[in-house]
Amino acid sequence: xxxxxxxxxxxxxxxxxxxxxxxxxxxxxxxxxxxxxxxxxxxxxxxxxxxxxxxxxxxxxxxxxxxxxxxxxxxxxxxxxxxxxxxxxxxxxxxxxxxxxxxxxxxxxxxxxxxxxxxxxxxxxxxxxxxxxxxxxxxxxxxxxxxxxxxxxxxxxxxxxxxxxxxxxxxxxxxxxxxxxxxxxxxxxxxxxxxxxxxxxxxxxxxxxxxxxxxxxxxxxxxxxxxxxxxxxxxxxxxxxxxxxxxxxxxxxxxxxxxxxxxxxxxxxxxxxxxxxxxxxxxxxxxxxxxxxxxxxxxxxxxxxxxxxxxxxxxxxxxxxxxxxxxxxxxxxxxxxxxxxxxxxxxxxxxxxxxxxxxxxxxxxxxxxxxxxxxxxxxxxxxxxxxxxxxxxxxxxxxxxxxxxxxxxxxxxxxxxxxxxxxxxxxxxxxxxxxxxxxxxxxxxxxxxxxxxxxxx
Numbered sequence: 001x002x003x004x005x006x007x008x009x010x011x012x013x014x015x016x017x018x019x020x021x022x023x024x025x026x027x028x029x030x031x032x033x034x035x036x037x038x039x040x041x042x043x044x045x046x047x048x049x050x051x052x053x054x055x056x057x058x059x060x061x062x063x064x065x066x067x068x069x070x071x072x073x074x075x076x077x078x079x080x081x082x083x084x085x086x087x088x089x090x091x092x093x094x095x096x097x098x099x100x101x102x103x104x105x106x107x108x109x110x111x112x113x114x115x116x117x118x119x120x121x122x123x124x125x126x127x128x129x130x131x132x133x134x135x136x137x138x139x140x141x142x143x144x145x146x147x148x149x150x151x152x153x154x155x156x157x158x159x160x161x162x163x164x165x166x167x168x169x170x171x172x173x174x175x176x177x178x179x180x181x182x183x184x185x186x187x188x189x190x191x192x193x194x195x196x197x198x199x200x201x202x203x204x205x206x207x208x209x210x211x212x213x214x215x216x217x218x219x220x221x222x223x224x225x226x227x228x229x230x231x232x233x234x235x236x237x238x239x240x241x242x243x244x245x246x247x248x249x250x251x252x253x254x255x256x257x258x259x260x261x262x263x264x265x266x267x268x269x270x271x272x273x274x275x276x277x278x279x280x281x282x283x284x285x286x287x288x289x290x291x292x293x294x295x296x297x298x299x300x301x302x303x304x305x306x307x308x309x310x311x312x313x314x315x316x317x318x319x320x321x322x323x324x325x326x327x328x329x330x331x332x333x334x335x336x337x338x339x340x341x342x343x344x345x346x347x348x349x350x351x352x353x354x355x356x357x358x359x360x361x362x363x364x365x366x367x368x369x370x371x372x373x374x375x376x377x378x379x380x381x382x383x384x385x386x387x388x389x390x391x392x393x394x395x396x397x398x399x400x401x402x403x404x405x406x407x408x409x410x411x412x413x414x415x416x417x418x419x420x421x422x423x424x425x426x427x428x429x430x431x432x433x434x435x436x437x438x439x440x441x442x443x444x445x446x447x448x449x450x451x452x453x454x455x456x457x
Contacts (some may be wrong), residue, residue, distance in 0.1 A: 002026065002396075003024055003028075003193065003376050004196050004197070006197075006198050007183065007196060007308045007425065008020070008303070010198075010233065011023060011024065011043060011075055011232065014232075014233070014234060015134060018379070019055070019280075019282075020279060021202055021315070022282040023232075023280055023282045023307065024105065024443045025282070026187070026282040027186045027187045027281065028283045029187060030216065031038040031187050031281075031287060032063055032086060032188075032286060033063065033064045033066070033067040033083075033284050034055055034061060034062065034063050034064065034083075034084065034085060034086035034089070034286070035058040035061070035062055035064065035081045035082065035083050035084065035087055035115075036055075036060045036061045036062075036081060036082050036084045036117075036118065036436060037061075037080070037081045037142045038060075038080050038081055038082070038117070038121065038149060038150070038236055039054070039121055039148065039176070040121070040151060040389035041078065041079060041080040041389060041432065042080040042152065043083075045062045046077075047430075048073070048075050048080075048081070049062075049065075049068075050346055051064070051065040052064060052065070053068075053265050054293075055061055055086045056250065056261065057089065057090050057092075057093045057260065058086075058089035058090070058092055058093065059069075059119070061086060063086065063285065064313070065445050067176060070083055071454060071456055072073040072407065072456075073456070074318075074406045074407070074410060074429040074430075074432065074434060075430065075432055076427070077148070077279055077410055077434060077454075078148070078387070078429065078432035078433060078434050079147075079148030079149045079387050080147075080151050080172065080313050080432055081115075081118050082114055082118075082145075082149070084114040084118070085287050085289075086189075086284075086285060086286035086287075087184075087279040087287050087288070087289035088114060088177075088230070088287075088289055088290065088372055089118065089282065090116065090266075090277065090279070090291055091115055091119075091175065091177075091226060091228060091291060092118050092119075092122060093258065093260075093384035094226050094258065094291060094293045095122060095224070096228070096258065097255075097256035097258070098173065098224050099175065100119075100122050100127065100166075100253075100258075100342065101122075101124045101126060101127060101370055102126070102127045102350065103122065103125060103126050103128075103172035103173055104126065104130070104170065104171050104172050104351075104354060104393060105119050105127065105128070105129050105171065105172065105174075105175065106130045106132070106171040106173070106174045106175065106215075106216070107119055107129060107130070107132065107162060107174040107177070107383070108132055108174060108175065108211065108214075108215055109132070109133070109134075109162070109176060109177050109178060109179060109211065110132055110133050110156075110175050110177070110178075111133035111135065111138035111139060111141060111402070112142055112143040112145055113131065113137065113141070113145035113146060113149070114176065114195075115133040115177055116142065116146060116154060117145065117149040118132065118143070118147070119175065120149060120153055120154050121144070121149075122124045124153070124185065124348070125151075125152075125153060125334065125348050126350040126351070126352055127350075127351070128153055128154075128155065128156060128351040128355065128385070129153060129154045130154075130155050130157060130164075130171070130358065130362075131154055131155070131156050131157070132156075132157040132158070132159065132161070132164060133156075133157075134158065134159065134161075135150040135158070136158045139157075139158035139365060139381055140363075140365075140451070141158060141367060142453055143156045143366040144449075144452060145364065147355045147369075147370075147384040147387055148322050148384075148386035148387050148452070149387070150389045151331060151344060152229065152348060152368050152369040152389070152390065153301040153348055153351065154359060154366075154367070154368075155355060155364050155366070155367040155368075156287060156360075156364070156365050156366040156367070157362050157364055157365065158363065158365055159363050159412055160275055161210070161211050161214035161215065161343050162214055163362060163363070164214070164362055165214045165217045165218055166307060166361050166362070167218055167306065167357075167361060167362065168217050168218060168302060168303040168304070168306070168356065169217075169218070169219070169220045169221065169302030169303055169437035170218060170220065170306065171219055171220060171221050171223060171282065172220060172224070173223060173224045173225075173226065173367055174215045174216075174219045174221075174223065174224075174226070175217055175225075175226040175228075175301050175302060176208075176211055176212060176215045176225070176226065176227050176228070177228045177229070178204075178207075178209075178211055178212075178227065178228070178229050178236070178240070179204060179207060179208070180204050180208070180229040180230060180231040180236050181196055181197065181201045181204050181231045181236060182195075182196070182230055182231060183230075183231040183232045183233060183235065183288055184230035184231050184232060184279075184281075184288020184289055184290075185230055185287060186288070187281065187287070188287060189275055191357055192340060193211045193290075196304055197227065200234055201233055201236060202235070204231075204236055204238060204271070205235045205236050205240060206411070208229075208236060208376050209240065209244075209445055211429075212227070212240060212243075213244075213247075215356045216244070216248055216251075216296070218393050219296050220286050220296070220302065221296055221297060221298050221299065221301075221302055222295065222296065222297070222298040223295065223296050223299040224255060224293065224294075224295050224296075225293065225294055225295070225296065226291065226293055227240065227274070227291070227293075228289065228291040229289075229290045230287065230288060230289055230291060231288065231290065232278075232288050232289075232290070235278070236290075237290040237388055238271050238276065239270070239294075241271045241272065241276070241292055242271060242272070243410055245271070245272045245273070245274075245405075249272065250297075251273070251293070251296055251300035251301075251326065252272060252273040252274075252294055252296065252297065253295045253296070254273045254275070254292070254294065254295070254296045255273075255293045255294055255295045257275065258275060258277075259295070260277070262379070264271050264284060264285060265280075265283035265284040266278070266279060266283075267279075267280065271292070272367070273294040273295070274292040274293065274294040275292065275293055275294070276290070276291070276292045276450035277290070277291045277292070278290055279291075290447075293302075295406070296313055300451065306357060306361065307361070309357065309360025309361045310360055310361070311360075312356060312359060312360050313340055313359060314338045314339070314340060314355075314356055314359055315338060315340075316336075316337075316338055316339075317337035317338060317339060317344055319375065321337065321339075321344065321374055322337050324374060324377060324378065324385060324416075325337045325344055325374075325379065327390065327392065327395050328371060328381065328391065328395045329346060329371075329377060329388070329390050329392055330383065330390040330391070331390060331393050334346075334348060334349055334350075334457050335347065335348060335349060335350050336352040337371070338352075342373050343369060343370055343371075343372065343373055343377075343381050344370075344371045344372060344373070344374065345368045345369065345371060345452055346368050346369045346371050346388075347367065347368040348368070355367055355368070356397065360386075368387045369384055369385060370382035370383075370384040370385065371385050371386075372385060373404050373416070381396075383435050383436065383447060383449040384454075385446065386426060386427070386433045386435045387433060387437075391426075393426060393433075393434060396423075396424050396425065396426055397420070397421035397423070397424075397425045397426070397439070398425065398428055398433075399413070399419050399420050399425045399426065399427055399428070400419075400425045400429065400430075400451065401419070401429055405419075406427075406429045407454065408432070409427055409434065409435070409437070409446060409448055410434070410443045410448060410452075410453060410454045410457075411453055411454045412448050412453045413429065413446065414444065414446065415437065415444050415446060416444070417439050417442045417443060417444050420437060420444060421439065422439050423439060424436055424437075424438050425437050425438070425439060427448075429442050434448070435447060435448045435449070435450075
């Protein structure tokens with residue numbers, strides 16, 4: 001499908017004839033392929049690929065020479081890496097001079113989870129990422145990706161930004177990867193070309209203004225705001241920042257300067273207090289992307305206290321339950337064990353109070369790591385526990401599957417009983433944990449989550 005004529009005309013106006021011609025030409029070429037490693041699970045890309053090149057602005061990012069079949073890679077299903085577009089990995093660079101270990105970070109428009117998982121790796125066990133997606137179906141996909149990433153420091157919500165803004169001044173960092181017209185995805189996604197229109201650009205810009213206002217309310221004084229889109233046009237990029245500045249200028253200040261290597265080809269700029277970065281596919285190896293960063297002044301006015309929350313759905317695990325749950329994680333002394341309904345969850349103790357406060361005020365659909373249910377004093381592990389980076393593998397037998405059998409497992413098909421120990425087993429491939437299976441005599445219950453199973457044959 002050809003590029004929209006109105007898009008070409010506007011790009012010519014904004015970039016000039018020569019730059020616009022180069023950009024439009026490259027949008028008809030094949031996109032690059034890039035991944036980002038999970039530092040808690042994979043230490044080197046050479047464990048899986050032989051021909052890689054580093055993404056220069058992300059220490060865990062790598063370009064692949066060709067696009068493999070990720071669907072049939074068990075290492076991908078284990079959450080050892082995320083298939084993330086290289087340009088968007090730059091959001092981690094925006095926080096390079098911010099001490100994010102232990103912070104509360106809100107990823108306001110988070111699905112499907114590429115940036116959420118990046119932030120989860122950055123804030124560490126002491127930190128908390130609150131990942132929100134307004135669309136419940138997409139929020140469920142987000143929650144699945146959070147489970148697979150396995151850091152145990154993310155809470156997933158599915159609500160409008162206005163609902164979360166009751167947490168006024170609560171977050172140290174707010175990241176807005178705004179819904180946009182998607183011009184930066186034109187060479188990866190035919191649908192983005194088909195759905196593009198000038199009217200859609202204007203509607204997206206209006207929506208972005210509303211989201212940014214709520215995001216600003218939730219950011220604490222002295223906190224950092226990240227704004228990004230996967231589009232080129234000025235109305236949704238610099239224009240959104242200019243409209244924010246009109247009503248928040250007195251509360252804005254410049255964040256520490258970020259100086260990308262000139263050889264990277266990133267187009268830098270500044271809009272008021274915001275330092276801006278444009279990624280154009282004819283200049284960099286990646287897709288179209290825009291990012292900006294600024295801070296809220298430390299003396300900016302904000303509410304000092306959260307409003308009264310609703311009755312908490314959280315209960316604390318009793319002594320007997322905690323004793324059983326504790327043997328399934330490597331560092332139980334650093335964890336809190338709580339119940340939601342009949343399922344127990346593990347939260348890092350450093351963020352327990354924060355998660356309770358959040359749960360009393362915002363609908364949370366997943367948090368920490370789901371450990372499972374206890375029957376007659378014994379844990380029936382939740383599938384999410386297998387992905388947790390701090391799962392204690394001494395708690396149960398571990399069964400390693402070969403290339404053929406592991407795909408049967410990932411399709412939720414029958415697998416051979418012989419390699420498994422009687423009872424519950426942790427299923428691994430090349431040492432990466434994938435889920436659980438229970439052997440009962442010569443029969444095996446495949447407990448891989450239905451929402452994650454491979455559908456292709």
